[in-house]
Structures are given as C-alpha cells and as structure tokens.
Amino acid sequence: MSKKKVVLIDGNSIAYRAFFALPLLNNEKGIHTNAIYGFTMMLMRILDEEKPTHILVAFDAGKTTFRHNTFQEYKGGRQKTPPELSEQFTYLRELLKAYRIRTYELENYEADDIIGTLAIQASKEDYEVKVISGDKDLTQLASDKVTVDITRKGITDVDHYTPDFIMEKYGILPKQIIDMKGLMGDTSDNIPGVPGVGEKTALKLLKEFGTVEKVVNSVDKVSGKKLQEKLTEFKEQALLSKELATILCEAPIEITADDLSYEGYDAKQVVTIFKELGFNSLLDKFDDGTLTETNEPLEDIQFxxxxxxxxxxxxxxxxxxxxxxxxxxxxxxxxxxxxxxxxxxxxxxxxxxxxxxxxxxxxxxxxxxxxxxxxxxxxxxxxxxxxxxxxxxxxxxxxxxxxxxxxxxxxxxxxxxxxxxxxxxxxxxxxxxxxxxxxxxxxxxxxxxxxxxxxxxxxxxxxQFIQELKDNEQLALYEELEMPLSLILAEMEFTGVQVDVERLHTMGDELKRQLDEMEAQIHELAGVKFNINSPKQLGEVLFEKLNLPVIKKTKTGYSTSADVLEKLADKHEIIEIILHYRQLGKLQSTYIEGLLKVVHNDTNKVHTRFNQALTQTGRLSSTDPNLQNIPIRLEEGRKIRQAFIPSEDEWVIFAADYSQIELRVLAHIANDPKLVEAFQNDMDIHTKTAMDVFHVKADDVTSNMRRQAKAVNFGIVYGISDYGLSQSLGITRKEAGQFIERYLDSFPGVKDYMDSIIEEAKQNGYVKTLLQRRRYIPEIHSRNFNMRSFAERTAMNTPIQGSAADIIKKAMIDMADRLQQEKLQARLLLQVHDELIFEAPKSELETLKKIVPEVMEQAIHLAVPLKVDYAFGDSWFDSK
Missing domain, CATH: 3.30.420.10 (Ribonuclease H-like superfamily/Ribonuclease H)
Known part of the structure; x- marks a missing residue:
C-alpha cells in the first residue's frame, strides 16, 4: 500500500509572502496578480516535488480569534492589508477550486489552529505530514512525522524544519518554540514577551531551565540582576505570551485528513483561469489534450x-x-x-x-x-x-x-x-x-x-448584435469609431514602418563592444573570469570571493536578482556595472535582435499588429513587435528609435502627442473648479497640485513636492491606494494615505466624482466613457469586501482611461479624413500610447504643423482644452 502524504498550506501566510516577494503585476483587466502568481508557482512546485495524496489550504476566517479574548491587542500592530493584495484572495480561491484542492476556514480560529489540529490527527493515523507556511510559529508542530517548510524571503526558497533542524538551528526541541516566543515575544503578532529579552537570551534561558514556567519560577537562579527584575516584573506577560503563541491542536474542525484526498487538477478550468489572469508562461504546462472539446453532435449543415x-x-x-x-x-x-x-x-x-x-x-x-x-x-x-x-x-x-x-x-x-x-x-x-x-x-x-x-x-x-448595440446606445461607437478605425489600422499595419537594418546592426555592434568592455571591468574588479549571466557563478563571486552581505538565498544558491543587487549598490563598485551590463544585455537581445527578427524580408519594414479588441478600457496595444514598449528611460534604449526612419527620400518622421490627456479628461468628468482652471490657464498641473496639497506658492514648490504631486495625479487616474502610492514614492503607507486625503480635500470635485461613479456602477452594473464605451463591473455588488473594493477602483478609473483611448481613436479617424481632404502624401504609421506618428515629405511639413494639432485638439470638446505637442526629424528618435 502506497504511503499517504498530506500537505497543509497556510493560505494567508503564503499569499502575503508572494505579494511582497514579487513586484506588483496585473492582468489585462487591471486585477493585481502577483500574490496569485507567486502562490501558483509554489503550488506547482509542491505538487511536483511532494506528490501529496491529500492536501488542504487553510485560511484565516476573520480579524478576531479566541486569542483576542485573552489579549485584545493580539496582532494589533499589523497594518491593514493592501487592497492590491485583498482583491487577489477571491481569485486565489477560484484557482484552488480549479486545482480541486480543498480550502477550509473556521470562525474564531486561525489557519494555524486548523493546520495544527489536522497535523496532529494525521500524524497519529500514519500520514506523512508536510506543513507549508511563511510563519515560523508553525515550526512548533515539527516531529518525526511532521516537517514544516518555512519560506524565506521569496516563496520557492524554503527551510525544512524537522526536530533535528530545529535542534541544530536553536538548540531546543520543537515544543520549546512556544517558550521562546513567550520570552522574546513576536512583534509581527504583537505578542509582548519580556521587554529586553531577545532570541539569544531566550535560548540561553531555555537551554538552562527548559520552559517559561521554570524560568519565571526560578528567577533567583538566573544570572544578571537586571534580567531577574524583568522576569519578575513581566512574569504574567511571559506566560500570556506563551499561551498566545501556542497553536491549538484541538480546534473544533469538521474535517479529517481523510477528507482531503487529492485526485489531480481540472486542466480545462486551470487553463481558463490562467488565461483570465494572464499567466501565459504557465499555460504550456497544461497542454495535455484535455482542451479538446467533446461537444454534443453538431446540427447537420449542407454546404x-x-x-x-x-x-x-x-x-x-x-x-x-x-x-x-x-x-x-x-x-x-x-x-x-x-x-x-x-x-x-x-x-x-x-x-x-x-x-x-x-x-x-x-x-x-x-x-x-x-x-x-x-x-x-x-x-x-x-x-x-x-x-x-x-x-x-x-x-x-x-x-x-x-x-x-x-x-x-x-x-x-x-x-x-x-x-x-x-x-x-x-x-x-x-x-x-x-x-x-x-x-x-x-x-x-x-x-x-x-x-x-x-x-x-x-x-x-x-x-441580433446590431439591435443590442442600438439598445445600448452604442451603435455610433461601433459604426463611427471602431469600424472605420479597423480599416485605418489595417492600412497602417500593411504600410509598416521602415527600419534601418544597417543602423540596428551598428547599434548591436556598439552594444556588444560596450558589453565586452563592461565584462572586462567586472572580471578585473572580481579578480577572476566567470560567466556574468550565470546566477550561480555571479553569486559565488559576490558573496564568497568579495564577501558581500548575503541578502537572499534560493534553492540553487545565492539570489542575484535586481532588487538584491540594488541593495548592495553602495557596498562595491562592481554592482552598478553589473546592473548596467544586464540592462544593455536585455536591450541587445530583446530589442535589437528582437526587432531584426520581425523585419519583413520583402519590405524591410516592421509590420506590427494592433490589438483593437483586447483591453477593457478600449486602449490599443501592439504585438510583433510591441512598439509601445520600446524602452525610453535608458539613453541606449531611446537610441533604438533612430532605426525607425521614413520609407522615402526627402521625407521625415512627424510625431504628435497629447499632453496629459487623462488628467484633462479627469478635470472634465469631475468638473473640479481648480483642475479646470489650471488647465484653462495652461498651468503645470503637477505644480498646481503641489501648491494646493502642500499649501505653498508656485515658487516654493520643490522638485520633490512636484514629484509626489505627479505620482498622486496619475495614481488617481489608475486607481490609487495608500500602498501603491507608498511603493512609488518610497514613503510609508500612513504618509501616502495622508497625502491622498490632502489631495481629495484640495480637489473636492474629484472626490465627488469618485463617489458618484461608484453609485452609478452600483445602479447600472457598468460605467461608461464619454463616447458610450461600457465596462461591466458585476463585482460592484459582491458581498466580498476585497472584490467590491477592486470593482470600485475600476469604476473610478475606467471612464478616464477609456475616454482618453476613445479620443485618440477619434483623432486617428479625423486625421485620416483630413489627410485625404488635403490630398497629402503623409501617412499615419503608428499609434503609441497618446502619440500619433506619421511619415511625410518635407514639403508637407508646414501643412502638418498646422493641421495635426488642430485635428487632434478638436477630436472632442471638453471643459478644458486638449493640448498637442509635435516634433519631427529624420527618425522617430529625432522627432522627440
């Protein structure tokens, strides 16, 4: 008979770890996905390596548990869960459902108690038990039959806590973990412990006395008068802390390990959710034939x-x-x-x-x-x-x-x-x-x-579709915007953009020369030749040969990820060169070599594909190549645009882009007097925001004030949260929250807009752009707070982003008509974000300077003027 193995996963803990270990990711619908993605990666590894016969993911049921009856401040120091994480739990549960993995929670108890109860019960019934968490509290469960895997800084890098491992690491038994917490406390759970007693002192006391009870009852035998006083004064607090840290292994759960059998995932459901969440890199793992349809027999058709x-x-x-x-x-x-x-x-x-x-x-x-x-x-x-x-x-x-x-x-x-x-x-x-x-x-x-x-x-x-469009008052959006635009996009795609292949090769050679020079520098600073692109070899050089402090470890060795290297930047001059080396390497492989691969053999052009029916906001995107993603922050990246040139002699590239179109749309929709006035008077909107939020005059606005104002301005457009703003500005969540409050106090029209659009979404089930594009938000009525919060942010930002997308689409149609009316040879080549890019004979430049801003600025009438800037030159780079 095969061995039974149960895996018990601490759902909240792993999701938190994944969220903070990975950068904020979101799918096409705007749903944040980094916690789900990290959790999924961990889950796939567990299923592959552990091959459980039984599995459970336990979740906390609520904010209060029976421990709060004993100590009201239990976990009191924790910050509110970021909304970017909260919204992911519902989708995480859907994913687990597709994996056919049981979940469980119990009112008034923590996930730890569920896991502890099942771990003890299963170990008595001859199961091998594996517990997965990011919380070391669970290590107290370790035994001959129970191994506790604790994630370190990431989610796939774990320590396996067995009794031997705990003895080697701490010199105590697993059951003494609660005594250690009783003495030293735990700031993450707001368990007080004994002030002044840290891990080192706690372990020393436990090795001598064994338990908290024996320590506090033998104070006179403890060395050090100050420590004796602390233990005497905080005796009850130490005992309370031990009680709080003790996992309840007799929770009144209604399941047993036998109820958790795992028969494998529903591949079709998993693929559906992966597609919805945008986990394209994981889809290939499920190409096992299960997607082939087994439809009922189709009706006969004669053709x-x-x-x-x-x-x-x-x-x-x-x-x-x-x-x-x-x-x-x-x-x-x-x-x-x-x-x-x-x-x-x-x-x-x-x-x-x-x-x-x-x-x-x-x-x-x-x-x-x-x-x-x-x-x-x-x-x-x-x-x-x-x-x-x-x-x-x-x-x-x-x-x-x-x-x-x-x-x-x-x-x-x-x-x-x-x-x-x-x-x-x-x-x-x-x-x-x-x-x-x-x-x-x-x-x-x-x-x-x-x-x-x-x-x-x-x-x-x-x-049927035409009638539905009429009923929704969307026929004009279809007939006057999307349909004519599709034909314009077809012409743009077929026309393509001329690429100077020789220039790309030259850039590639230059990057190769720079990379070779930097490689030599890195080798000289390291004192040894090695493969810089090998994380293993790089880790050995940095952390063993150069003795730099280890920030994070992985299963295969030292982590050398960008966030790790950035923390080491001031420790050694080699770090900055390695980071730059990586950036240039990506430019070389992804953009230089990537563009060369998609140059059409017959035309010497790139013919991108514009995705017109993809995003929920109506935004266009492009693929093969993604011309909206050419890097512009690095000088070397910006220079890649030099390779995009006119297709004919004596022609130029002419680029025109909307200035702060989304903020202008916000000013119009919210009808906030201060925002409207600022745009009507052609003020710098970020300076104006800083003036109002910080209550200073224009001359007193510092660059940092303007930077913060810019972040909150665009944050409002994209559904700001205190957590998101704190990450972009490098400030605390509390400071970010205060900043948002001051912003909304300064611009009450924006606050009124936010409140009213949420009400509109609740009444109608959708929100609209200025041109009647709808986005349905069924989650706005969800009883789940996290889903409802996400829906509210979506309701707030969709009319702004969607209206901006509609405006530039309208401008493209109007522009195509105007070029025809004027009988110009100029051609529209690309749309990139808020920018339109043309190629035209130099002889038509004066006409373009006049008509392009005119047409784009008159695409739609707003309460504030639309503003268009333009430039031109011998390449896309020169037109910026």
Whole structure:
C-alpha cells in the first residue's frame, strides 16, 4: 500500500509572502496578480516535488480569534492589508477550486489552529505530514512525522524544519518554540514577551531551565540582576505570551485528513483561469489534450465545396464572409480557405480556387457588395498581402462583441462568441485543428465545414448584435469609431514602418563592444573570469570571493536578482556595472535582435499588429513587435528609435502627442473648479497640485513636492491606494494615505466624482466613457469586501482611461479624413500610447504643423482644452 502524504498550506501566510516577494503585476483587466502568481508557482512546485495524496489550504476566517479574548491587542500592530493584495484572495480561491484542492476556514480560529489540529490527527493515523507556511510559529508542530517548510524571503526558497533542524538551528526541541516566543515575544503578532529579552537570551534561558514556567519560577537562579527584575516584573506577560503563541491542536474542525484526498487538477478550468489572469508562461504546462472539446453532435449543415466560381454565390447584395488565417501573425501567414453564406446557400471556397478567380476577386473588392465578417482588420490585411483590396465590409462580429462586452476581450475564435449567444453549431479552432505542436490542417471536407459553420454564425447573429448595440446606445461607437478605425489600422499595419537594418546592426555592434568592455571591468574588479549571466557563478563571486552581505538565498544558491543587487549598490563598485551590463544585455537581445527578427524580408519594414479588441478600457496595444514598449528611460534604449526612419527620400518622421490627456479628461468628468482652471490657464498641473496639497506658492514648490504631486495625479487616474502610492514614492503607507486625503480635500470635485461613479456602477452594473464605451463591473455588488473594493477602483478609473483611448481613436479617424481632404502624401504609421506618428515629405511639413494639432485638439470638446505637442526629424528618435 502506497504511503499517504498530506500537505497543509497556510493560505494567508503564503499569499502575503508572494505579494511582497514579487513586484506588483496585473492582468489585462487591471486585477493585481502577483500574490496569485507567486502562490501558483509554489503550488506547482509542491505538487511536483511532494506528490501529496491529500492536501488542504487553510485560511484565516476573520480579524478576531479566541486569542483576542485573552489579549485584545493580539496582532494589533499589523497594518491593514493592501487592497492590491485583498482583491487577489477571491481569485486565489477560484484557482484552488480549479486545482480541486480543498480550502477550509473556521470562525474564531486561525489557519494555524486548523493546520495544527489536522497535523496532529494525521500524524497519529500514519500520514506523512508536510506543513507549508511563511510563519515560523508553525515550526512548533515539527516531529518525526511532521516537517514544516518555512519560506524565506521569496516563496520557492524554503527551510525544512524537522526536530533535528530545529535542534541544530536553536538548540531546543520543537515544543520549546512556544517558550521562546513567550520570552522574546513576536512583534509581527504583537505578542509582548519580556521587554529586553531577545532570541539569544531566550535560548540561553531555555537551554538552562527548559520552559517559561521554570524560568519565571526560578528567577533567583538566573544570572544578571537586571534580567531577574524583568522576569519578575513581566512574569504574567511571559506566560500570556506563551499561551498566545501556542497553536491549538484541538480546534473544533469538521474535517479529517481523510477528507482531503487529492485526485489531480481540472486542466480545462486551470487553463481558463490562467488565461483570465494572464499567466501565459504557465499555460504550456497544461497542454495535455484535455482542451479538446467533446461537444454534443453538431446540427447537420449542407454546404457546397466550390471548384469553380459561379454567379449564385456572388449575386446577393449581402453575405457573410469568413477568411481563415490560422497563424497569429497574419502578415506572414497563408490563408487556409474562405466561406461565404448568403440567402442562396452555404459555400466553402478553397484558397487556390478563390485567389485564381477574377470574379471572386472583383466580388471581394466591390464596395457595393455588403460583407459581414469576423475581424475585419485581419481579413483585410491577409488579403492585401495577396494583392486583393477587400471592400464593402459593413459588419464585424468581433468588434460588435467587443463593444457589447469588453470583458470577453482577447477572443480568438468566432465559436466563443457564437456559443455565448446560443449559436452552438460551431466548434472552436482547438477542437478542429488541435493546439500548439499538435496543430494541423484537416482534410478539405472537415476544413470546409468548419469555415462554413463560422460564416453561418456571423450571418445568423448579425441582426441580433446590431439591435443590442442600438439598445445600448452604442451603435455610433461601433459604426463611427471602431469600424472605420479597423480599416485605418489595417492600412497602417500593411504600410509598416521602415527600419534601418544597417543602423540596428551598428547599434548591436556598439552594444556588444560596450558589453565586452563592461565584462572586462567586472572580471578585473572580481579578480577572476566567470560567466556574468550565470546566477550561480555571479553569486559565488559576490558573496564568497568579495564577501558581500548575503541578502537572499534560493534553492540553487545565492539570489542575484535586481532588487538584491540594488541593495548592495553602495557596498562595491562592481554592482552598478553589473546592473548596467544586464540592462544593455536585455536591450541587445530583446530589442535589437528582437526587432531584426520581425523585419519583413520583402519590405524591410516592421509590420506590427494592433490589438483593437483586447483591453477593457478600449486602449490599443501592439504585438510583433510591441512598439509601445520600446524602452525610453535608458539613453541606449531611446537610441533604438533612430532605426525607425521614413520609407522615402526627402521625407521625415512627424510625431504628435497629447499632453496629459487623462488628467484633462479627469478635470472634465469631475468638473473640479481648480483642475479646470489650471488647465484653462495652461498651468503645470503637477505644480498646481503641489501648491494646493502642500499649501505653498508656485515658487516654493520643490522638485520633490512636484514629484509626489505627479505620482498622486496619475495614481488617481489608475486607481490609487495608500500602498501603491507608498511603493512609488518610497514613503510609508500612513504618509501616502495622508497625502491622498490632502489631495481629495484640495480637489473636492474629484472626490465627488469618485463617489458618484461608484453609485452609478452600483445602479447600472457598468460605467461608461464619454463616447458610450461600457465596462461591466458585476463585482460592484459582491458581498466580498476585497472584490467590491477592486470593482470600485475600476469604476473610478475606467471612464478616464477609456475616454482618453476613445479620443485618440477619434483623432486617428479625423486625421485620416483630413489627410485625404488635403490630398497629402503623409501617412499615419503608428499609434503609441497618446502619440500619433506619421511619415511625410518635407514639403508637407508646414501643412502638418498646422493641421495635426488642430485635428487632434478638436477630436472632442471638453471643459478644458486638449493640448498637442509635435516634433519631427529624420527618425522617430529625432522627432522627440
């Protein structure tokens, strides 16, 4: 019979450790995910290494426990949980549910008590017991059958507390841990102990007397008069502290170890949650075939495989058209096939038939033949690479669905939308093609049926979606903003941006020279040659050869992460060079080599893909390459923009960007008199904020005051919390909280806006941008405080960020129209954050200087003026 093994995890403790060990991360919806990610990494390691037969995650049930009846100030010194962490517990529980791991909490008791009770019970029933926590209190449970793993500074680096380990580390038995806490106390739990008694003294007393009781009853035998006095004076406090530190191993729980059997995770549910949380790097671990659908038999569908284009298929004035491009990067992908559905029938058109037919090409390019599609931009660009100018698109299922519910952003298959609307006669791509390395194109009949079913879904759902857009007062947003924008983005993507490949190679060579020089410097300072990119070798050099203080250890040795090295910066000159070496190394690999990989062989340009239906705020993003993420803080990073140049001689790059657009939107929406006045008078808004918050005149605003004001200004836009502001400014949470209070007192209109938008979200279930884009926030009614708090912050910042996104989209459409009206050759190339980037002949510069700011500033009317700055030059770098 195989050995039974139960793993008991202290949920709150591990989540806290993960939160503070990792930088703040968030997914596309704005949900913070660093604690969940760290917890998941630890959980995956445990399942892999420990292979438990039984498992439980225990959580604290509330703020008060039976210990508060004994000592009201128990855990009284703890700061309020940061909202960025609180909001993650609900999703963490959902993840554990997907893993089929039981969770448990008990009113009036701590997770420690649940774990202690189960650990003792299981060890008596011949289980091997492993306890996982970040809290050393649990080490008192260690025995021959119970090992307690305590995380150190991170979450994957642990110490294994066994009786032998505790004896070696402290020289005492596990049960004496509570005596040690009784004497020295525990500041994290506000256990007082005996003032003046630290770990060293406590251990010395325990080795001599054994327990707190024996120590306080043998005071006259303790060496040192001062210590005797302390032990006498604080005798009751020492005994109380021991009681508080003692884990209750007889808690009235209603489960046993046998109830915690682990049969493995639900791979499909785990993948769904990973996708929602944005854990893309973890998805490959679950490619085990479980994602293949086992749908009920689909309804029969009769379709014609077209071998020769005939009139019937093309005579209708409107039809659904589906163009299948399976590869994600459709700039360099093959078209797998076409499907057309109209009133006369269902047609599958193989690619070789479609692209050889002049009749089909004319139909695709005929603006009078209305076409309903899925992802107009993708279809238009894919066909443009084949020399076909797709026209007549009047409906896009992807964009309509995205506007109606942006929380379903990132949709990659029409089947997802169809099933969501009750149209089930279509399968997902994964079910038909497979996933990852297993992906393959099926034979013609299977492929044709799959594409026809997708086109049929578009045809069937079009009127329903249009009606829903009308009902939501979002038809204008769809018809006047997103639809025309998709066609503009298609042109921008196909046009691409010229890259000076030679310049990139030169930059790469220069970076290589700098890296070689720095490597030589590092080796000289270290007194030995080693692989700087090897954390193991670097750790040995820094902490063994140079004897620098060890900040953190990992399973494989010393931690040499950036946060560790930054703490050592003043200890040795080698550290600063290593940090710079790493930054340049990333520029070389990610940006220089990365850009060279995506330069199109035929055009010498990069053809990025703009993600139009992804973010919940309406913001555009880009991929392959991500041109919105080119680093600008390092001088060497900024220089990468020198490689982006005009595609024609005697042309320039012209860049125009909105100045503080989100803060201007906030001023308009909140209608705060001070903010409005500041923008109307063209004041520096951060200086104005500092003046009002610190109650000083403009001349008395210091650079630090302005820096703090800037942080809180943008923090308000992105849903500020005292914890988030404290991290960005390097101040305490209390100071950050006071700063936010002063800000809201200074700008009461902002406070009123925050209160009213939360009320609006509660009444409607959603919030809106100025152009009627909605974001649904069902969590606003959650009984869970953490989820509700996150929802409230989302309600506050979405109208601001979303309206800013809508404005720049409107500016792009207006700008495209104006360029056409003026009969200019200038072309819109990129949209990056709040910036539009053009290329144009030098002869058109004077016209651009006039019309670009004019069009962008008039894109929408606000209570405060929109302001646009522009610059131009021989490269993107020179236009800044």
């Amino acid at each position: 014609e495989t077209v071998s020769e284009i005939s009139g019937d298929m093309l005579t209708d004035t409107e039809a659904a058209l589906y163009v299948e491009v399976l590869q994600e990067n459709y700039h360099q992908a093959a078209i797998q096939g076409f499907a057309v559905v109209n009133s006369s029938g269902y047609y599958y058109v193989p690619t070789n038939v479609a692209l050889k037919s002049s009749d089909f090409k004319q139909w695709l390019e005929n603006a009078n033949k209305k076409k309903f599609v899925y992802d107009a931009k993708r279809a238009k660009v894919a066909l443009k690479w084949q020399g076909v100018n797709l026209d007549g698109i009047t409906f896009d299922l992807l964009l309509a669905s995205y506007i109606l519910n942006p929380s379903e952003s990132g949709i990659t298959d029409v089947a997802d939308i169809a099933r969501g609307k009750g149209f089930t006669s279509v399968q997902s791509n994964e079910a038909v093609y497979g996933k990852g390395a297993k992906q393959q194109i099926p034979d013609g009949q299977v492929l044709g049926e799959h594409l026809v079913r997708k086109a049929a879904a578009i045809y069937a759902l079009k009127d």
